[in-house]
Amino acid sequence: MFEVIEKSGSDWRVAPNLRDYDALCRSFDWSSERQSLAGLPGGGLNIAHEAVSRHVAEGHGARIALRHVGRDGAVSSVSFAMLDEAASRFANILESLDVRQGEAVFSLTGRVQAFYSAALGTLKRGAVFCPLFSAFGPEPIRARLEIGRGACLVTTRTLFQRKVAQILDSLPTLRTVLLIDGTAEDERERIRSLPRLMEAASGHYRTAATSREDRALMHFTSGTTGRPKGAVLVHDAVVAQAATARYALDLHRDDVFWCTADPGWVTGMSYGVIAPLVSGATSIVDEMEFDADRWYSIIESQKVSVWYTAPTAIRMLMKVGAEIAHKYDLGSLRFLASVGEPLNPEAVVWSKQTFGRPFHDNWWQTETGGIMIANFAALPVKPGSMGKPLPGIEAAIIERTAQGIRVIGEPDVEGELALKAGWPSMFRGYLGEDERYRKCFADGWYLTGDLARRDRDGYYWFVGRSDDVIKTAGHLVGPFEVESALMEHPAVAEAAVIGKPDEVAGNSIKAFVSLKAGCKPGAELERDLMAHARRRLGPAVAPREIAFRDNLPKTRSGKIMRRLLRARELGLPEGDISTLESDERT
Ligand code: ATP
Ligand code: MG
Numbered sequence: 001m002f003e004v005i006e007k008s009g010s011d012w013r014v015a016p017n018l019r020d021y022d023a024l025c026r027s028f029d030w031s032s033e034r035q036s037l038a039g040l041p042g043g044g045l046n047i048a049h050e051a052v053s054r055h056v057a058e059g060h061g062a063r064i065a066l067r068h069v070g071r072d073g074a075v076s077s078v079s080f081a082m083l084d085e086a087a088s089r090f091a092n093i094l095e096s097l098d099v100r101q102g103e104a105v106f107s108l109t110g111r112v113q114a115f116y117s118a119a120l121g122t123l124k125r126g127a128v129f130c131p132l133f134s135a136f137g138p139e140p141i142r143a144r145l146e147i148g149r150g151a152c153l154v155t156t157r158t159l160f161q162r163k164v165a166q167i168l169d170s171l172p173t174l175r176t177v178l179l180i181d182g183t184a185e186d187e188r189e190r191i192r193s194l195p196r197l198m199e200a201a202s203g204h205y206r207t208a209a210t211s212r213e214d215r216a217l218m219h220f221t222s223g224t225t226g227r228p229k230g231a232v233l234v235h236d237a238v239v240a241q242a243a244t245a246r247y248a249l250d251l252h253r254d255d256v257f258w259c260t261a262d263p264g265w266v267t268g269m270s271y272g273v274i275a276p277l278v279s280g281a282t283s284i285v286d287e288m289e290f291d292a293d294r295w296y297s298i299i300e301s302q303k304v305s306v307w308y309t310a311p312t313a314i315r316m317l318m319k320v321g322a323e324i325a326h327k328y329d330l331g332s333l334r335f336l337a338s339v340g341e342p343l344n345p346e347a348v349v350w351s352k353q354t355f356g357r358p359f360h361d362n363w364w365q366t367e368t369g370g371i372m373i374a375n376f377a378a379l380p381v382k383p384g385s386m387g388k389p390l391p392g393i394e395a396a397i398i399e400r401t402a403q404g405i406r407v408i409g410e411p412d413v414e415g416e417l418a419l420k421a422g423w424p425s426m427f428r429g430y431l432g433e434d435e436r437y438r439k440c441f442a443d444g445w446y447l448t449g450d451l452a453r454r455d456r457d458g459y460y461w462f463v464g465r466s467d468d469v470i471k472t473a474g475h476l477v478g479p480f481e482v483e484s485a486l487m488e489h490p491a492v493a494e495a496a497v498i499g500k501p502d503e504v505a506g507n508s509i510k511a512f513v514s515l516k517a518g519c520k521p522g523a524e525l526e527r528d529l530m531a532h533a534r535r536r537l538g539p540a541v542a543p544r545e546i547a548f549r550d551n552l553p554k555t556r557s558g559k560i561m562r563r564l565l566r567a568r569e570l571g572l573p574e575g576d577i578s579t580l581e582s583d584e585r586t
Helices: 021-027 030-035 047-057 080-096 113-125 138-147 157-170 194-200 237-247 266-279 292-302 311-320 322-326 345-355 434-439 479-487 523-537 562-570
Strands: 064-069 075-079 104-108 128-132 150-155 176-179 191-193 215-220 230-234 256-259 282-286 306-309 335-338 359-363 395-400 405-407 415-420 445-454 460-465 470-472 475-477 492-502 506-515 545-548
Touching: 030 237, 047 080, 047 113, 047 237, 047 266, 064 080, 064 113, 064 292, 075 080, 075 113, 080 113, 080 194, 104 113, 104 138, 104 157, 113 128, 113 150, 113 266, 128 138, 128 266, 138 150, 138 157, 150 157, 157 176, 176 194, 191 194, 215 266, 237 266, 256 266, 256 292, 266 282, 282 292, 292 311, 292 322, 311 322, 311 345, 311 492, 322 345, 335 345, 345 359, 345 479, 395 445, 460 479, 470 492, 470 506, 475 479, 479 492, 479 506, 479 523, 492 562, 506 523, 523 545
Parallel strands: 064 282, 104 128, 104 150, 128 215, 150 176, 176 191, 256 282, 256 306, 306 335, 335 359, 506 545
Antiparallel strands: 064 075, 215 230, 395 405, 395 415, 415 445, 445 460, 470 475, 492 506
């Protein structure tokens, strides 16, 4: 259907970090990757030291770590030395507030500079950092602070007044709230002004002597399939985050890197903060949300070379059309990558046509802490495939059996995606859910809950989350396949597919579709879409019903929530929807 996108060596403007995939897979070991990091002067490992202090100690403090684009478009630069100093001040503040090693510091803020000093300062202190998405309402915030036993929260005055003040009394472990834009007048019991404390604090801090296995981060999952889970990562995660930035994102020190994820999600932390800083690259931080013109103008003016975004954003760019992209000089772009949801092959082909470069899909989860499967700069891209496992990562397609699991050796068979446990950024627990954590592992493998298949060339293809897969008339149908076929139709902007109980077939396939601007829903378009789907997929897999929607329900991180569509369709309880993108609950 879609041709493999071959890349020739001569196309390389910068030689990729990973040129021979098979050779690196053979020679790779995590301990040599660990050795490329500095380590703490007295032994041990600390993410903040690798991210900022190390560069300063090595004489690179003047290099630009962040280029912050404010709401009004004004750009301010933060050097590694400035960031290191701000993090030290924050660590001193935590110490003065008696926030101890291992205690949790939460943030509830957008992409502001204080977020970076809080995250890195918390790690320097040896405390555990947990970012929250700032559009959450009071209840999801309260629940997460309670589960994670937050001792300190960093937020803004507005967010505090709107969302936190009302829940403060129900959070006895939360001893201090630091207001990023607070003043002396805001200060009262448990509430402090961060600027006042920052001004008074020393800019020197001796980083806590954390070890590889000490807790560093907590991240709540997106809640696509149910109640969000709190995954715990340790300082050793930085080994995998640095290695994957080098090999999967092809990040070089001279790159201008833009990870568009919100800092409230794991991508925003692993690849929005840690990985680019450790690599010594310059990161773009845009305070605003998605806007096609704004994004293209940032790429043009900031000369972004590596861009890491999500399918939902790419589909929005496709929806507004390639003409907008052509108004800008996007020639600085060298490597484009995507994560978070399956990337429809249509989007990869569109990107090649529009930017002259394909998006490289990669796959990972909050639980994996870093990229696990990727399309690499030096390998051909197969549109619709998530690529090959990172060197150092052993992936397999498995089947759960009564005895444990069976690894499926032969190619092109669908099964659950599993990863051999033990890579450095693997989660070390779910907050308060030990049994659930244990159940994720069998015979030394971590079971991801996603279904996939591996082809003869070793590329992995996403089929669906195990909860979303549809059994119809004896077939197992992954919603992604049906959605991607619908997306090929010129009128379709987004599609979501679910199974609906059916007496004859077990389940029948229903598609929800949102249309591109200027396309009108109606019986004629429905017939046309049905015919297109039958042609592409065959009658057994094509949807039996198509419903038009202005927008599809999505998680706060932009993922289509099929479980909610299914629950609404069947009149079932909607479960936890605290992570829903629209403001229905929050
Ligand atoms: P929850 O676990 O709470 O239901 P979630 O799984 O969406 O939410 P995340 O950890 O943010 O939370 O997302 C990881 C999941 O996102 C993966 O398990 C997979 O289902 C999906 N995903 C991520 N990247 C890709 C990709 N490249 N292709 C297909 N699916 C992807
Ligand atoms: Mg998940």
